Amino acid sequence: LKEHDERTFRETFLDWHANDQMQVIRELEKQERRLLYEWLTPAEFSDIFQEMDYEDQFFTVKEMNENYAAEMLNEVSADDAAAFFDKIPMEERKESLLKMMDPAEAAKVREILSYPRETAGAIMTKEYLEIFADQTVRDVMTFLRKTGQDVETIYYLYVVNGEGSLVGVVSLRDVIVNNENADIRDIMSTRVVSAEDDLDQEEVARMIKTYDLLAVPVVNKQKDLVGIVTVDDVMDVLEDEMTEDIGEISASKGSTDTNLTAVQAAKKRAPWIVLLMFLGLITANVIGQYEETLEAVVLLSVFIPLIMDSAGNTGTQSLAVVVRSLATGSFERKGISQMLKRELGTGVLMGLICAVVLIITVSIIYDSPMLAGIVAVSIFLTLSVAAFIGAVLPLIINKLHIDPAVASGPFITTLNDIIGLFIYFTIATSFIQHL
Amino acid sequence: LKEHDERTFRETFLDWHANDQMQVIRELEKQERRLLYEWLTPAEFSDIFQEMDYEDQFFTVKEMNENYAAEMLNEVSADDAAAFFDKIPMEERKESLLKMMDPAEAAKVREILSYPRETAGAIMTKEYLEIFADQTVRDVMTFLRKTGQDVETIYYLYVVNGEGSLVGVVSLRDVIVNNENADIRDIMSTRVVSAEDDLDQEEVARMIKTYDLLAVPVVNKQKDLVGIVTVDDVMDVLEDEMTEDIGEISASKGSTDTNLTAVQAAKKRAPWIVLLMFLGLITANVIGQYEETLEAVVLLSVFIPLIMDSAGNTGTQSLAVVVRSLATGSFERKGISQMLKRELGTGVLMGLICAVVLIITVSIIYDSPMLAGIVAVSIFLTLSVAAFIGAVLPLIINKLHIDPAVASGPFITTLNDIIGLFIYFTIATSFIQHL
Numbered sequence: 122l123k124e125h126d127e128r129t130f131r132e133t134f135l136d137w138h139a140n141d142q143m144q145v146i147r148e149l150e151k152q153e154r155r156l157l158y159e160w161l162t163p164a165e166f167s168d169i170f171q172e173m174d175y176e177d178q179f180f181t182v183k184e185m186n187e188n189y190a191a192e193m194l195n196e197v198s199a200d201d202a203a204a205f206f207d208k209i210p211m212e213e214r215k216e217s218l219l220k221m222m223d224p225a226e227a228a229k230v231r232e233i234l235s236y237p238r239e240t241a242g243a244i245m246t247k248e249y250l251e252i253f254a255d256q257t258v259r260d261v262m263t264f265l266r267k268t269g270q271d272v273e274t275i276y277y278l279y280v281v282n283g284e285g286s287l288v289g290v291v292s293l294r295d296v297i298v299n300n301e302n303a304d305i306r307d308i309m310s311t312r313v314v315s316a317e318d319d320l321d322q323e324e325v326a327r328m329i330k331t332y333d334l335l336a337v338p339v340v341n342k343q344k345d346l347v348g349i350v351t352v353d354d355v356m357d358v359l360e361d362e363m364t365e366d367i368g369e370i371s372a373s374k375g376s377t378d379t380n381l382t383a384v385q386a387a388k389k390r391a392p393w394i395v396l397l398m399f400l401g402l403i404t405a406n407v408i409g410q411y412e413e414t415l416e417a418v419v420l421l422s423v424f425i426p427l428i429m430d431s432a433g434n435t436g437t438q439s440l441a442v443v444v445r446s447l448a449t450g451s452f453e454r455k456g457i458s459q460m461l462k463r464e465l466g467t468g469v470l471m472g473l474i475c476a477v478v479l480i481i482t483v484s485i486i487y488d489s490p491m492l493a494g495i496v497a498v499s500i501f502l503t504l505s506v507a508a509f510i511g512a513v514l515p516l517i518i519n520k521l522h523i524d525p526a527v528a529s530g531p532f533i534t535t536l537n538d539i540i541g542l543f544i545y546f547t548i549a550t551s552f553i554q555h556l
Numbered sequence: 557l558k559e560h561d562e563r564t565f566r567e568t569f570l571d572w573h574a575n576d577q578m579q580v581i582r583e584l585e586k587q588e589r590r591l592l593y594e595w596l597t598p599a600e601f602s603d604i605f606q607e608m609d610y611e612d613q614f615f616t617v618k619e620m621n622e623n624y625a626a627e628m629l630n631e632v633s634a635d636d637a638a639a640f641f642d643k644i645p646m647e648e649r650k651e652s653l654l655k656m657m658d659p660a661e662a663a664k665v666r667e668i669l670s671y672p673r674e675t676a677g678a679i680m681t682k683e684y685l686e687i688f689a690d691q692t693v694r695d696v697m698t699f700l701r702k703t704g705q706d707v708e709t710i711y712y713l714y715v716v717n718g719e720g721s722l723v724g725v726v727s728l729r730d731v732i733v734n735n736e737n738a739d740i741r742d743i744m745s746t747r748v749v750s751a752e753d754d755l756d757q758e759e760v761a762r763m764i765k766t767y768d769l770l771a772v773p774v775v776n777k778q779k780d781l782v783g784i785v786t787v788d789d790v791m792d793v794l795e796d797e798m799t800e801d802i803g804e805i806s807a808s809k810g811s812t813d814t815n816l817t818a819v820q821a822a823k824k825r826a827p828w829i830v831l832l833m834f835l836g837l838i839t840a841n842v843i844g845q846y847e848e849t850l851e852a853v854v855l856l857s858v859f860i861p862l863i864m865d866s867a868g869n870t871g872t873q874s875l876a877v878v879v880r881s882l883a884t885g886s887f888e889r890k891g892i893s894q895m896l897k898r899e900l901g902t903g904v905l906m907g908l909i910c911a912v913v914l915i916i917t918v919s920i921i922y923d924s925p926m927l928a929g930i931v932a933v934s935i936f937l938t939l940s941v942a943a944f945i946g947a948v949l950p951l952i953i954n955k956l957h958i959d960p961a962v963a964s965g966p967f968i969t970t971l972n973d974i975i976g977l978f979i980y981f982t983i984a985t986s987f988i989q990h991l
Contacts (some may be wrong), residue, residue: 122642132710133868135592136747137747138747138749138767140766140767152845166845168831206982208720227741228786229598236611252714261967262732265732265733266732268732268933269729269733270729270733272856273729274731275729275732276711276728276770292729293710293711294705294710294711295701295731296712297697297701297728298700298704298705310571312572329789329791330788330795331575332573332575333788334769335711335787338969347787352770352787352788352791353765353768353787353793355764356764356787356790356791356794358785359791359794359795360765360794363794363798363801364880366798366802367801367802367876368876381898381902382898382899383897383900383902383904383905384900384905386877386898387901387902387905387906387909388904390870390902391906391909391910391927392875393869393872394866394869394906394909394910394939395909395910395913396868397865397866397869398862398865398866398910398913398914398935399917400865401861401862401865402867402917404861404862404865405858405859405861405862406858407859408857408860409855409858410857412854412855412858414668415854415857418845419847419850419851419854419857420847422843422850422854422857422860423840423841423843423844423847424840425843425857425860425861426839426840426843426860426864426973426977427833427836427837427840429837429861430832430833430835430836430839430969430970430973431829431832431833431836433868433966433969434828434829434831434832434966435825437965437966438829441803442821444802445799445802457820462818463816463817463818464818465818466817466818466819466822467818467821467825469818470818470819470822470826471822471829473828474829474830475826475829475830475833478830478833479833481800482837486837489928490683493640500833505831510953516854530866530872531865531869531872534865534868535865537715538861542861
């Protein structure tokens, strides 16, 4: 494809979507990439750069000469450039690149970098369009023809007053269907959905989703418009938050990245497994307390897995329900107490069902109604408690704003294991003379 | 607010966003809702209707007189109307409503309903704009001014030929920044990203996300444009798929809906718990096989939870990694064998770490290096296998296109429990004379 002349290459290559161009570049040899940096202008390369993941971005910037890199970063939209600089590992390289960039562009990047991570300010972009209420539709169309190519979206136009405060919004659709002489004032909507710059990115995503927007304006404490967050950025946020939720349920936080090697993945995951193993030693200790009971009736140990599995599974179900409710916001509408009551009710019902099933099966298999009774009552109590704990722990953790990882699935499972086994052995010890 | 006159109410209420209007309606009394159906036109109510969830939609349609409902449904965009009709429980009501609707609108709804669920065709909408390659920018702007208000998005204009086949796409941005006399032919992009009508909705979502689109055109086998899927619909799809993923990991499929009562939730969740309990009986049976070993050394039962927990947690981590990779598509880039090799490697490494930790702790706590050795070797083998199984099972299931719920977290956990306990007791039985 690119053995030969520059012109043919440019003609075919530049016709593709940036994401496809990026996929091709991943496959190239070092020599070929060199050629690419010569044949493509920094502006052309910037579109491809925005589609890359961080690792490829670092790699490419390292390979380019610094002038080319700085010019290219000028063309990258401010939010993507900030995301790149935020992750860049080399502090001096970062500063020297920012200094070589166009001062106006670099200032935008620095502003975005100044916000705390995962807030509206940190994910917003500066490439948006401001108009004024006293302009006419014709004025705006002329303005759009000139500047439309350089901004992130031209489909929402934000109306500001003389002080730069956000006073309204008008969609390009409204501009187009209205008369050319109409004043923006008369067609704009003054009830603007906007995000404060320190709002959590998940809230911003939910806002865009709830109101079916293509972008949401970001304002500072003085209600000045400082940037916008677009729907495509928000889709990435939603995906990240989802991955976090799954990490929470499975104690694999930060390790679902498939680019990791086995050693890197083990490094991230092993601490969880070791920590959970120590909790397992606590469970072992609970059983150890009842060694006498176990020695008397070894058959009791046969039901340890059943009690543990059922307790764990029921707790994980409740956890999943609560984590999803927190993420989709449906929980706020219902309120804590109703949610907990429901989970407790569900646990009691499932406990009853399982108890009935067990009393029949265990009586038949092990021919011991007493043993069956002990197992059944234990399961009933365990499931009732486990469903409640699976729901209440993440809620408490969420209220206290502690890192929710400590309420993750395996921790709740282990806690429920301990409670379940404690219930089981307490009951079994009380009735041991009847076995 | 609405005790008094119609005019004041309309003035304030209609200024709000439809989602906020919907929130208010949820709070109203029956008498007040009656008044609302009188004061708002069907077209005005249709915007609110689109923001409601299905239950509220059924409820409202049941309350309205049928004429008003049919007129309102005419104004609802075809995809939302189809989604409503798809879920409506009363078959006759559905038919009579569709017959009372405008025939053209009803035909659109019927077309969307004719596609299999969760495909591009089933979530697409019919309200899009078609233009022709030989039109000029001026022609298109005139066309937009007339029809722009009635379609789902005016920001992408799809170019079709005389036979209705999709030949290009032009963004409204391109239309605006180009000269009024330019031909669409010269500014359109002919490399259109499009979805076949039977494509899975998750693939459609990924397409929009990968290419940062606001909408993707849907074509049939003859490449005729039949509809579009917009980014806001795709955000809902992503959320649904995510909830499905979480359900898979936690065996709570279909029950994370917070609107369910305790009885409804128990009905959905209990079958899983009971089924898993029976698997727990199999685990019990594995232990039962080693009753002699256990009778000889009761202390062995103390480590049952530790083996089970570690096996389960490691498997769940691998499952989470694979489920996320499948969902984000990052897995396709890497290939199955590399993924499995990595998971196996991670398992072996974590097994080694845990074995070292255990050999020290168990030696100290239980003062038995032999017991510590048995537990450590068991953990090493168990974790190596568990990580592999947690990765390979969902992949096989995915390849075979079986319902992935059977590879859900608890099933993998139980399978790993059984394998882990089998390894543990086999090793323990072989070395029992040394204990």
